[in-house]
Amino acid sequence: MGRKLLLENAHIEGIRYYDTYRKNGGYAAAEKALKSMGPEAVLEEVKKSGLRGRGGAGFPTGMKWSFIAKPEGVPRYLVCNADESEPGTFKDRYLMEFLPHLLIEGLLISSFTLGANACYIYIRGEYAWIPDILEQAIAEAKNNGWLGKNIQGTGFDLEIYVQRGAGAYICGEETALIESLEGKRGNPRIKPPFPAVKGLWQCPTVVNNVETLAAVVPIVKYGGDEYIKLGTGKSTGTKLISACGNINKPGVYEIEMNISVEEFIFSDEYCGGIRNGKRLKACIPGGSSVPVLPANLLLKTAKGDTRMMTYESLADGGFATGSMLGSGGFIVMDEDQCIVKNTLTFARFYHHESCGQCSPCREGTGWMEKVLKNIDTGKGKMSDIDLLWDIQRKIEGNTICPLGDAAAWPVAAAIRHFRDEFEWHVKNPEEAQRRNFGLAHYADPLPVAATV
Amino acid sequence: MAEEKKLFKVKIDNISVEVEPGTTILNAARGIGGDVVPPAMCYYSKLQGSGGKCRTCLVKVTKGSEADPRPMPKLVASCRTTVMDGMEVANITSPEVLEARKGIVEFLLINHPLDCPVCDQAGECDLQDLSYEHGAEGTRYEFKRRTFDKIDLGEHIQLHMTRCILCYRCVFTADQLTEAREHGILDRGDHSQISTYIQNNLDNDFIGNVIDVCPVGALTDKTARFKNRVWFLKPVDAHRNCDNPKCCGKVALWMRGDEVFRVTARKDQYGEVENWICDTCRFEKKDAKDWTIEGPRKIDRHSVISQGHYVNTVKPKDPLVDVLDGRQPKLLFDIHTQSEVNRPTIDLSKIDGPAHSDDFNKSQS
Numbered sequence: 001m002g003r004k005l006l007l008e009n010a011h012i013e014g015i016r017y018y019d020t021y022r023k024n025g026g027y028a029a030a031e032k033a034l035k036s037m038g039p040e041a042v043l044e045e046v047k048k049s050g051l052r053g054r055g056g057a058g059f060p061t062g063m064k065w066s067f068i069a070k071p072e073g074v075p076r077y078l079v080c081n082a083d084e085s086e087p088g089t090f091k092d093r094y095l096m097e098f099l100p101h102l103l104i105e106g107l108l109i110s111s112f113t114l115g116a117n118a119c120y121i122y123i124r125g126e127y128a129w130i131p132d133i134l135e136q137a138i139a140e141a142k143n144n145g146w147l148g149k150n151i152q153g154t155g156f157d158l159e160i161y162v163q164r165g166a167g168a169y170i171c172g173e174e175t176a177l178i179e180s181l182e183g184k185r186g187n188p189r190i191k192p193p194f195p196a197v198k199g200l201w202q203c204p205t206v207v208n209n210v211e212t213l214a215a216v217v218p219i220v221k222y223g224g225d226e227y228i229k230l231g232t233g234k235s236t237g238t239k240l241i242s243a244c245g246n247i248n249k250p251g252v253y254e255i256e257m258n259i260s261v262e263e264f265i266f267s268d269e270y271c272g273g274i275r276n277g278k279r280l281k282a283c284i285p286g287g288s289s290v291p292v293l294p295a296n297l298l299l300k301t302a303k304g305d306t307r308m309m310t311y312e313s314l315a316d317g318g319f320a321t322g323s324m325l326g327s328g329g330f331i332v333m334d335e336d337q338c339i340v341k342n343t344l345t346f347a348r349f350y351h352h353e354s355c356g357q358c359s360p361c362r363e364g365t366g367w368m369e370k371v372l373k374n375i376d377t378g379k380g381k382m383s384d385i386d387l388l389w390d391i392q393r394k395i396e397g398n399t400i401c402p403l404g405d406a407a408a409w410p411v412a413a414a415i416r417h418f419r420d421e422f423e424w425h426v427k428n429p430e431e432a433q434r435r436n437f438g439l440a441h442y443a444d445p446l447p448v449a450a451t452v
Numbered sequence: 453m454a455e456e457k458k459l460f461k462v463k464i465d466n467i468s469v470e471v472e473p474g475t476t477i478l479n480a481a482r483g484i485g486g487d488v489v490p491p492a493m494c495y496y497s498k499l500q501g502s503g504g505k506c507r508t509c510l511v512k513v514t515k516g517s518e519a520d521p522r523p524m525p526k527l528v529a530s531c532r533t534t535v536m537d538g539m540e541v542a543n544i545t546s547p548e549v550l551e552a553r554k555g556i557v558e559f560l561l562i563n564h565p566l567d568c569p570v571c572d573q574a575g576e577c578d579l580q581d582l583s584y585e586h587g588a589e590g591t592r593y594e595f596k597r598r599t600f601d602k603i604d605l606g607e608h609i610q611l612h613m614t615r616c617i618l619c620y621r622c623v624f625t626a627d628q629l630t631e632a633r634e635h636g637i638l639d640r641g642d643h644s645q646i647s648t649y650i651q652n653n654l655d656n657d658f659i660g661n662v663i664d665v666c667p668v669g670a671l672t673d674k675t676a677r678f679k680n681r682v683w684f685l686k687p688v689d690a691h692r693n694c695d696n697p698k699c700c701g702k703v704a705l706w707m708r709g710d711e712v713f714r715v716t717a718r719k720d721q722y723g724e725v726e727n728w729i730c731d732t733c734r735f736e737k738k739d740a741k742d743w744t745i746e747g748p749r750k751i752d753r754h755s756v757i758s759q760g761h762y763v764n765t766v767k768p769k770d771p772l773v774d775v776l777d778g779r780q781p782k783l784l785f786d787i788h789t790q791s792e793v794n795r796p797t798i799d800l801s802k803i804d805g806p807a808h809s810d811d812f813n814k815s816q817s
Contacts, residue, residue: 168640185637190504190532356618356637356644358505363559366642370595387592394555397526398507 002256003230005218005238006211010098016133018140021101027146029221033109034154037220042113046216048224050236055081055172055209056287056327057402058311061216067196068114069204077205078116079181080107080213082123082130083165083172086287087349088329091240092210094252096123096130099214100137104160106213108146109220111158114206119160122177125167134162169353173401174207175199176355187357188401209327211240231257235310239325245283245332248272257310261285262299264309265332278334281439282418285314286326288346289406291413292339293323295443302446319413335439339421340432343414344372350407361404364395368411375422378429385422389415418442460537464488464511465545477530477541478509482722488543489722491553491582493560493667494619495531497724502624503531506617507556508582512549515540527552550586557587563598563642564668565614573669575682575756578723579617600645605635606653608674608735609663613645616670622646622662629698629728630656646670657696660734664717664725675735676714678806682706683756685713690743692733699730704749705740711801712738721752738801 014020021027033042047062068076080103084092096103103121111119123131138160141147149157163181165171171180175189178200199205215237219227228236235257244250247265249272255264264270265280274280280295299307302321307313314325333342351365368391374380388411396408415422421437459470464481465488471480479497481489490511495503503509509531513524518538527549530541543549561583568574600613618637623646626633634654638647648654654662663671685706694701706714715734717725737743751758772781803811 170640190529351641354641356639356641357620358507359556359559359617360507362618362642362644363562366598367559367562367593367595390555394552394559398510398552398556400504400507400529 002238002254002259004254005222005227005230006095006099006102006214006240007252007254008218016098016100016137018101018137018144021099022144025221026101027105029217030105030108030146031152033220034112034152034156039113039115042109042216042220045219045224046113049219049227050224050234051212051215051219051227052235052311053209054211054215054239054327056086056289056324058325061208061212064196064208065110065114065206067194068206069197070115071204075118075203076114076116077200077203078107078111078114078119079174079177079200079205079207080119080121080210081172081174081177081207082121082127082210083169083177084210084327085124085126085167085169085172085353086289086327086329087346088244088284088331089242089287089327090244091242091252091328093127093130094242095210095214095240096127097133100134101141102214102217103134103210104137104141104146106216107160108141108151108158109216110206110208110213112156116206117157117159119158120181120200121160121162122171122181123162123164124172125165128164131162131164138162168355169349170355170401170403173403176401177207178205187355188403190400232308232310233312235312235325239309239328241309241328241330243271243330243332245330246275246278246334246337247332248275255309257308259309260299261307261309261314264330271330271332274332274334276334278336279439279443280332281335281337281442282333282339284323284329284331284333284410285309286324287329288331288349289402289409290324290326291319291322291409292342292417293413294417295439296446297321297417300446304446319409320416323413336436338436339414339418340372340376340425343411344369344376346410347372347407350403354403354407358400358404360395361399361407364391364404365407367391368395368407372411375425378425378433380422380426380429382423382426384426385415385419460535460539462535462538463540465541465543471535473535473537475535477511477513477528477533477535477539478503480535481530481541481543490530490543491578491586492531492722493578493582493617494621496621496624496665497722498728499621499624499628499665502619502621504529506560506619508553508560508586510549510552510556512542512546513539514542514546553586554588557583558591558593560617561587561591562593564617565597565599567615571612571615571669572672572677572682573615573666576723577669578667598642603647604651605648606655608660608731609654610672610674610677611646612670612672613647614670615668616646617668618644618646619667621665621667622671625662625665626654626656626659629658629661632656657730657732658698658728660731661717661725661728663734664719667723673714673716673734675738676706679713679801679803680706680708683759684708685757687749687751687757689718689746689749691746692737692743694730694733696730696732698728699733700727701729701733702727703729703733703743705743705745707740708800710740711799712740712743713801718749 009024051061052058107119168186170176171186173188176186180186195205230237238254238256241253253270266273282294283298284292301307301316311325316322347369351369354361354365356362371384392408392411395404424437425432462480467484469484490509492509493506510527511530515521517536603611605611634652635648637644663673688705690705691702703715704718705712717729
């Protein structure tokens with residue numbers, strides 16, 4: 001069983017409240033950071049730990065923190081991105097609901113490191129009940145001297161504010177989040193300037209995911225050297241995976257990044273295999289916006305290695321034969337699932353969530369949805385598949401923010417790996433309304449390249 | 453002596469130009485001029501913060517700078533990317549850029565109603581020019597286009613949201629020129645729209661400028677709607693002493709004969725206004741007597757407006773006199789004495805809305 005860092009104490013009853021959290025070693029890391037380490041030492045530990053952003057892009061957190069501009073007399077801000085709206089991802093919700101103090105401790109240490117005296121938690125509007133939990137925890141922390149003025153006599157001040165979003169996926173993009181936080185329309189900003197230079201109210205700002213900030217606590221507690229021992233290669237530490245789909249045990253799992261995808265899906269410790277004894281058809285390993293992989297490419301890379309639950313291994317082979325770890329929204333599909341319908345669902349989601357600021361995404365997402373809907377309802381043409389491919393290619397990379405890419409990738413991957421299922425839908429429009437394409441050859445062993 | 457500013461050397465489509473640091477790629481290209489200038493639908497040099505949204509000005513940066521020669525991984529919006537020393541940019545020399553631009557034009561047009569035949573902007577529409585120069589011949593879109601209900605914006609400005617490409621220029625205009633912005637973007641995605649939320653008149657000293665900045669026919673001048681096609685009108689430079697201190701009073705009058713059909717600001721070669729004008733000049737001074745006329749306005753010869761051939765033209769000789777051996781033709785009868793229509797005494801510009809046969813009916817007047 002892998003070691004747990006974030007969810008170590010999640011099973012303890014009442015860990016949501018300050019007293020229990022404190023009794024179980026809570027705020028020890030904050031004490032250590034504030035009293036004996038100092039900002040530079042913490043930053044050094046975070047850099048040493050190799051912690052990568054858990055929001056999806058996997059950018060090294062230590063590097064991000066060191067980019068923040070430090071002009072004199074200008075306040076700096078830390079923003080916690082809790083706008084977790086990616087279909088399939090629900091790990092931050094678990095953290096905030098059950099371990100709010102872990103997040104607050106992480107925010108405290110991170111703000112101290114960055115020199116920020118105000119910190120905002122931007123929380124998804126649909127998580128209506130969580131702001132109350134967080135605000136209660138913030139009040140508790142304040143009463144016990146962990147927030148407010150002169151924290152624990154160190155002279156460091158910090159206020160944490162919880163801001164609810166209005167339920168827009170786009171506000172998970174850091175600059176759109178900042179705009180929304182400022183009370184404006186949540187349109188992503190054009191970069192540069194990056195938030196590290198001009199973010200919230202034109203001041204240097206760091207935006208990090210909930211899990212990233214929470215992971216700072218064990219890093220400080222155990223040290224970066226200890227953290228780097230977990231995981232493999234550049235995927236250090238543990239990662240929360242929210243597993244869902246046709247599996248026996250959906251839920252949030254903390255994994256050490258050294259297990260294989262096969263183990264994660266089939267072992268009883270994690271997902272417990274496919275539900276109802278069905279066979280695995282496909283999987284989206286990192287939330288809706290990463291490419292979908294058929295079973296054979298999911299378990300083995302194109303080179304024939306076992307695919308591991310790490311940033312690098314899941315991305316092995318690029319988008320041609322790989323995917324991404326993304327935000328850890330692990331969606332498993334069994335043989336009864338229809339890839340066309342699934343792609344349509346995602347396309348509809350991105351159409352609905354596009355902010356409408358730049359043209360390729362605004363117009364292209366809706367177009368893709370309509371074409372996919374035609375194919376799904378049996379009105380498709382063969383040329384539609386190529387048309388879809390062309391549309392996604394013209395959206396990807398040409399937009400202001402990554403939402404355009406996120407809309408294009410699932411469609412691209414579905415066509416790349418499941419083209420025959422699309423063609424079957426076009427050729428057998430009536431049959432496709434009655435039954436699914438099934439597993440077909442998607443779990444067959446990969447052809448091995450002939451060696452001379 | 454002031455220290456000489458260091459200029460950045462930039463190469464756009466293999467043409468070198470030196471520009472000041474902080475210049476955008478688009479403006480550097482405008483410094484060169486000609487075909488290397490990327491088209492811009494949302495960028496407006498006179499409006500702060502505009503640009504980056506339409507993505508038609510995408511270019512490829514093949515060399516980042518002298519210090520860091522790596523190319524940029526994605527195409528960048530040239531209107532919002534500043535140049536670096538030694539940067540090399542490919543615009544029309546990059547097939548990738550042309551391909552992407554073609555895609556963008558297709559995206560912009562899939563929900564555009566293509567009602568150019570009845571659109572007042574036709575002939576001076578940026579989207580028309582863009583699709584003519586960079587678009588494909590046909591569309592592959594075969595679904596219903598999205599439409600919007602009409603929104604009343606008051607007596608001067610007509611909004612046709614269906615034609616809008618969401619460039620945000622009018623939003624920036626209202627923010628930066630007028631005292632209060634009353635309209636903005638509502639909703640998101642392909643159903644986002646320019647609106648006042650609760651029906652509201654756009655009534656502000658400089659709000660008429662949104663008509664000039666609109667690249668398509670989404671915002672048109674109600675006082676000139678359907679009066680005439682722009683290519684039948686002759687743009688004439690004129691000025692008047694305007695009381696409004698922010699208004700320059702320098703305008704272009706769009707005339708036919710002695711009638712003033714429309715007053716707009718003067719636009720440069722990139723379709724951007726040279727100076728903002730106030731609403732009084734734009735909507736209320738529709739008489740040639742109000743203005744001091746400077747002379748005909750130069751229009752790009754590629755524009756359909758220049759088809760009127762009114763500058764430096766020689767009046768063709770009437771061939772009839774030669775045919776008739778020097779005799780003058782005899783007027784048999786004046787058509788206007790016989791016909792109900794085409795009465796020359798009626799000023800087309802004074803008629804409300806499109807001309808109708810009733811307007812020429814003798815018994816009516």
